[in-house]
Amino acid sequence: MQGLLRAGLAPLRRHVLHPPRRAFAARTPFVPPSQQMQSDGPKLWPVEEDLNYEEEEDSEEEVDEEGTPVPQRKPPPASPSFYSGRAAYYDQLAQVESAVVHTRSALKMLQLLPLPDFAREALPTRPAVWKNAKEMGLDLQVTMTSSRYRAMTRLLGQLNEYHRIASAAGCEDLALRTSNLLNIFESPAKTAALTRGRRKTLYTDHLGRSYTFGKRKTSTARVWMVPVALPSEEMEVVDLEKIASLDEAAALLTSQPDRFHEPQRVPTSSILINNIPIGEYFAAPADRERVIRPIKVAGLLGAYNVFSLVRGGGSTGQSGALAHGISKGLLVHNPDLADLFRRTKLLRRDPRMVERKKPGLAKARKAYAWVKR
Structure with missing residues (x-):
């Protein structure tokens, strides 16, 4: 009796303790999520965006040989930095990096790099004033933190240095391309910022x-x-010894009285x-x-x-x-x-300026008399 019972419960026990595995899981190897878009096989589980809860009546689901529905594959993202969470920033950063690399390679082909120190110091200066982090973040539509802003401006500084070399060497095409890219990130108040603090040229x-x-x-x-x-023509002092008579002296004094006095030489x-x-x-x-x-x-x-x-x-x-x-x-x-x-x-x-008044004080530093009660 026990033998018959044991033989009757064996299939049930085997079914409960050891459930059969799914057929598609046994045949399909495991694919990491990062390599799913490159894999040709079906996904192990559907992504949330692949589940269409409002399916049309005419749509037909694809099934495999055993009748199991196969989820549709998600199209690859347009940007390679899609999964970084800051795709817009890294795309712009990658473009600036590629511009720096291509400009450097072009200058090396023209044998303009590496440049000696004395030649680099002789180059004409091109001061650059970049947009601040807030303005640059609005243009890129991302939150521009201090670390991201430093990374961007560091690349722009390298590109600006290559633009100086290309402009001095006469590579107009290369200089025009770099200047077009640099003008996008330069501040509109560049002229005012460069002239700030300089003494204006005064003239008459x-x-x-x-x-x-x-x-x-x-x-x-x-x-x-x-x-x-000052007086343009100095008056000649009359020599009294050359006057023959008193009548001549009186006539000269009456007609030209200023000639008998020294001109005023001290200006007022x-x-x-x-x-x-x-x-x-x-x-x-x-x-x-x-x-x-x-x-x-x-x-x-x-x-x-x-x-x-x-x-x-x-x-x-x-x-x-x-x-x-x-x-x-x-x-x-x-x-x-x-x-x-x-x-x-x-x-x-x-x-020296007057120090501002502080709240709670009579003046800048003077306090009111303290009263205990």
């Missing part, structure tokens, strides 16, 4: 006037300086501030001395007429701004004064 107009701009604290001064016109000048003389505009002697100091240091008292328009601030700030503008105006008329003014720090804008 056709009337000999110079226009300069001075600053001090919150005051600004626009200064016009004109050289004082004026300093007008908002159409007001300096003595009336600045009541404090220290302010007047501050304005005239650049002219005294240069030794040109009375050599220039100064007209200025001053705005903002108080008397100290306005006098300092006017002195700054006069110093730059004297440098326009006499460039040799540059070393003297630089040593005396007259060309340097005084950076």
